Amino acid sequence: MANRVICDIPLNRVEGDLEIKVAVEDGRVVDAWSSGTMFRGFERMLVGRAPLDGLVITPRICGICSLTHLTAAAKALDGIAGVAPPPNAGRLRNVALMAETMQSDVRQSVLMHMNGFANVFHSGHDLYDQAVARYASLAGERSLDVVRQTKRIVEIIALIGGQWPHTSFMVPGGVVYAPPVSDILKCRNILSQFRSWYEGTVLGCPTERWLEVDSRQALEAWLAESSRHRESDVGFLIRFGLGAGLGNLGRGYDRFLSYGSLELPEGTTVAGTAGRLVAAGFAEGVTVEAFDQARIAEHVASSWYRDYPGGRHPFDGETEPVPSGDEGGKYSWSKAPRYKGLAAETGPLAERIVAGDPLFRDLIADGGANALVRQLARLTRPTTYFQAMDAWLGELIQRFGEPVYHHPGDLQDGEGIGLCQAARGALGHWVRIKDGRIAHYQIITPTAWNGAPRDSEGLRGPWEEALIGIPVSDPDNPALLGHVVRSFDPCLVCTVHVVGASGRRTL
């Protein structure tokens, strides 16, 4: 074992700091530990507060996806109150959430991931000079364009809910405000301008053309078809990513989880699966089965919380911090959520696999998931949103004047579950109200799924597993490791911030 080296590798450019510890043998990762090192205590903070307070507190968990927490919190309370929001409230909630997801997808891809292509590690790549000119942080031409343009789409959220980030316009029973029709028209215009920009520069073609790409072969044909395709961000991602070997890195378990999202409002023309635009399901490889939240359990064997055996469903879960350093194999403030006892990845790729998307099923058919295909699913997700968003805004205009809120009655007692797909994947809030106060609040974030530590069986979390086999030449500049972890779009502020001991030691 003389050549086995343990490296502590903090990563930059994730939402929050992250430290990964890897064991390297002969220049490749043979084991990995993902450690969340900040505890923020949201779940404990909420207990004892008034039922609606989760609508204000939980969006503050995450600055880049605060609306998804609002969505989950509001849905949990809808359930407790036993009210279904009126159709127009559903439309307003959906459109706002989609706007947030699209800004996140483009910002994360260009500002936090593709700027890694400008890392000196890639200086031997044929496209390196172009990568620097395009994506160098806050200096590259594409980076500057993304800073200029991505803030536009969240103006839709301001028109519907007042501001972004950190609004609380969703409440049990609907939303607090019916924007005037003139503002809905503005939203439609903002969407249409964003779509033109996205198709013109990020995608390089009309959405309809992209949606025809249904296999690896069709993707190659799309690339060959036009220089606009090749020069778009999507085209560049594919060309650079293939050259850098990202298509063969970061496989993981090939298990995919989606809670489903964006419920179809009654009377809509938008089609979906089982009443949602984004399908729910669990897939092993490309074999999809129905999703049942009862099969979720969280383990704490490797997490700095009071021990319990096995896993617990979030309604039975607890969050009792035990800051015990390296004792007893605990190494993260993230718990380890498991589905049917199994680690599973979540995010835009998981959504596509669960939905049975032919392109992404084909792309993982031979070698499984990888860093490139995850990022491609993220950067092209807006193509799956545009038509539905525009239709819902159109329906809001046609059905202007219909209610956006039903009074939910009192919230004295009950249990509610709020599930949705955040930009980074499956998000759930499990809430119990007793005697008019929050008695129990458990949250499982997408990054808890993806960046989980080992469970009570000692099995690695998804990105720990995905790191196995990655070449590491310079621990101070672990570029490939960074691409693999960033392909999961880690949002550590949601789960933890991560940190660990510095330095290296040879075993």
Added chain:
Amino acid sequence: MPISLFWVQCGGCGGDSISFLNAESPNFVEVLKGAGIRLLWHPSLSDATIGERRALVERLRQGEEALDILVVEGSIVRGPSSTGMYDTHEGRPKKDLVAALARRARFVVALGTCASFGGIGVDGPIEASGLQFRRCEPGGLLGADFRAASGLPVVNLAGCPCHPEVLAGTLMALAVDVRLEMDEFNRPLAWYGMTVHQGCTRNEYHEYRIEEEDFGQKGCLFFHKGCHGPLVGGPCNKLLWNRRSSKTRAGVPCFGCTSPEFPTVDPFFFTRNIEGVPTALPNGIIRSHYLVYKTMAAAAAPERLKNRKAEI
């Protein structure tokens, strides 16, 4: 000589950074360029490798490289039991890194309510505080007497998140040594010297005490729905958010997020009342006068407001 800026995130959500990406005219990049600021490090947006960052931090700590502006985002996590081990950096409490860098910086900016006053987590197990305050109480991480090398205390840019234009304006002012006049909580008066209420499109309803007891209506949210707009300072309804609107315009009560007391222990969406009049009244108001004024105003309310005919 460019002005150097180091950005550190502590116990927060990153929302102030994300909000700053929404800055308009000048935008994020234009602010830095226009003010001659060199961004040494931002945790989400920098190219530097971790090795380079480690060396940079060491040079800053030793004073070998000048640090003009330190921006701190997120609360200072001091738990458990004042150790700071709920939020560590390279195995040490992150609060110690912040304290060391603050001692070297010419200006220290607390970005957002968490960094200013503790914010989310201030009453929780993480024992959060701000850089120089814990809620309204002076002290915090650096102590009430702390002064940066410029002679200024920590500049508190409160808000959850901080409005991007407030940070842009502050950075541009600090870069040319313009001294911003500040209030008792060291928030620049230029942005916190007006109430959130100013500019709310529901003001006519407020004026005549047309109150809402439920969501989805056009009237004022101060009397029953927990709106802090008349009680706290902030530019939300002057600058607007994302160029378009504000929470109060869109029917979401102001939660008072620029206040050192945010988040309050009282429920949100709820106003504590005595006989229909809020227990907390706008600064400087005598309760008995207010009662008379609002009773007369309600009596004078025109039908078009009572019938919610005025658009908002």
